[in-house]
Amino acid sequence: MDLGAITKYSALHAKPNGLILQYGTAGFRTKAEHLDHVMFRMGLLAVLRSKQTKSTIGVMVTASHNPEEDNGVKLVDPLGEMLAPSWEEHATYLANAEEQDMQRVLIDISEKEAVNLQQDAFVVIGRDTRPSSEKLSQSVIDGVTVLGGQFHDYGLLTTPQLHYMVYCRNTGGRYGKATIEGYYQKLSKAFVELTKQASCSGDEYRSLKVDCANGIGALKLREMEHYFSQGLSVQLFNDGSKGKLNHLCGADFVKSHQKPPQGMEIKSNERCCSFDGDADRIVYYYHDADGHFHLIDGDKIATLISSFLKELLVEIGESLNIGVVQTAYANGSSTRYLEEVMKVPVYCTKTGVKHLHHKAQEFDIGVYFEANGHGTALFSTAVEMKIKQSAEQLEDKKRKAAKMLENIIDLFNQAAGDAISDMLVIEAILALKGLTVQQWDALYTDLPNRQLKVQVADRRVISTTNAERQAVTPPGLQEAINDLVKKYKLSRAFVRPSGTEDVVRVYAEADSQESADHLAHEVSLAVFQLAGGIGERPQPGYKAAETTHNISNAFGPGTANEHTVP
């Protein structure tokens, strides 16, 4: 480690005085202008992680669904997974080190993790379309090179594409080719094979409107569409040619406002979907004949996927264990439907994809989705081998089902939730089953629900248990929630501190929208009173809180994971 060079280059990426950031659920996220030093330092950290794991490590520059002025960075571990928790701590430690402590902190981390500094290091880098992303990714590269690491800069990529590249590179090409062409070809081949089998292939099944949140998804989908055009024609909206990233559009907007994005004209019963800003989330929706908007969120996506996989397994005659993983935000109707109608075991984890991903790995087939549309399906190596064999050996009907499953496995991005891959999976299933978007939606009816945010002085006063469904502190809060919930039918409510914004999130569901809104409001008041609310008391009506969802910077002392110390 050339400590002299590190000190010299670090000074060129100096940390603003007093800025403290935390590696949160989705890495570091804050205003782009505060991130230069973090990028440089994450370049350094990626080299250390690469040396330690003797593998390629990924660095993605994005702030997903946050406003355009924000940016962020996260590291991708060898199998395309999120960074290991112990290294998240190192990331926070390194990002907040004062200039004069940089050398000591780097040595500290290397010693703690027994990093062999002689080992070669390789880092791959991707970025989204934000105006700040190119320069920030250059700072990552500076960090990588000053520690002697090799790198490949993929330039513009969706977040899940970068996860895919890392996974491919560390599995000797078995998962796929680590190029953008390789990604397009792997997914499109599987998709075209699948849709060839569909007996219903009228126009209705072939066209889809896609809101790309004015982000990277538009560029990549446009590059990719001719690879799969035999099976599906996509019409792109909010493709970045005019509008602002994530502004009044995208999956996060549609899910939290429960209304369509701007910039997309929807005729009744047309199938539409929205990606988020870095294309790792997707939600579907349509207008019915009466002009009512219907949202099909991550829960219903998980239901469609797991029921299809289960049917295929029955046809093949394999009894593999299949599980669905959700968070507390999953609509109660979805959990009930999965458990009682589909007889699939359902598990609840804490919010954040890494928790769901980890749990899903315990099954032969694990399907996980957050209600907001981030998710995928994971298949154990044993299952993949078994299905490959079945696709060659079984007699006709079973072989066809096994072949289908083989292609579906290829179509999923098993490294991370991926809007493009999930979209193609969903489109293939709808075509194969001959399901319209309305029929899919009608699998079950969502319980009316409401999400709110409450500002408190320090959201860490709220701690939770039971996969965040119950508050442990502050004293009296859970009892208050229990009493409020009793007042409504089919009701449920919980609160938790956000991991990406300086707010407390409140969730409530009940038998009617009015009850869900009332319950959410009453719970907000309890949080405000018992957990140190600041600013204006929560007002009835959900507007004030939820419509600010996309402008996370409106809250607290900073944004996302940022705090400024005086």
Ligand SMILES: CC(=O)N[C@H]1[C@@H](OP(=O)(O)O)O[C@H](CO)[C@@H](O)[C@@H]1O
């Ligand atoms: C209720 C909700 O949607 N929470 C989101 C949000 O986390 P919070 O910890 O709730 O701020 O951002 C995460 C990262 O994108 C995502 O994984 C999660 O689902």
Ligand SMILES: [Mg+2]
């Ligand atoms: Mg995202």
